[in-house]
Amino acid sequence: MTRLRVLIVDDNHDAAESLTMLLSEHEVQSAYDGEDALAIATDFHADIVILDIGLPGINGHELARRLRAQPGTARAVLVALSGFGTAEDRAQSREAGCEQHFVKPVDPQALIDFLRVVAARSVP
Incomplete structure (x- = not known):
């Protein structure tokens, strides 16, 4: 499998660490709020960003929009992770x-x- 660069954004440190361990076959970095995620994303150039929606400060939806606007993450696959799962x-x-x-x-x-x-999609 292709090794991905994964950025995990979750204000719950235990949840972020658990995901980091789960995805250890990839290159993983974690951020615990939106501002840190934007700073890390500038240099990390993640292939995929797993982001909690209920973040303090910049919520996950706004963070997703900002990541889309950054050159290093404009094409990253963004994945929402939320306690809410309605159609809305x-x-x-x-x-x-x-x-x-x-x-x-x-x-x-x-x-x-x-x-x-x-990962399969990113293989040339």
């Missing part, structure tokens, strides 16, 4: 630029499978 919640994530929306607690295998699909 999913539509808001999609409108913000997220390709996928997972509801917490995320099914680890579903997330791994999604990353495999993304």
Whole structure:
């Protein structure tokens, strides 16, 4: 499998660390709020960004819009991770630029499978 550069953004440090361990076959960095995520994204150039929607300060939807505007993450696959999963919640994530929306607690295998699909798409 292609090794992806993954940025995890979650204000819950334990959740971010758990995802980091789950995705350890990839190159993973974590941020705990939107401002840190934007700073890290400038140099990290993530292939995929998994972002909590309920972040303090810059919420996940606004963060997704800002990441889309940055050259280093304009083409990254954005994945919403939220405690809310109604059709409206999913539509808001999609409108913000997220390709996928997972509801917490995320099914680890579903997330791994999604990353495999993304990795397969990035193989020339």
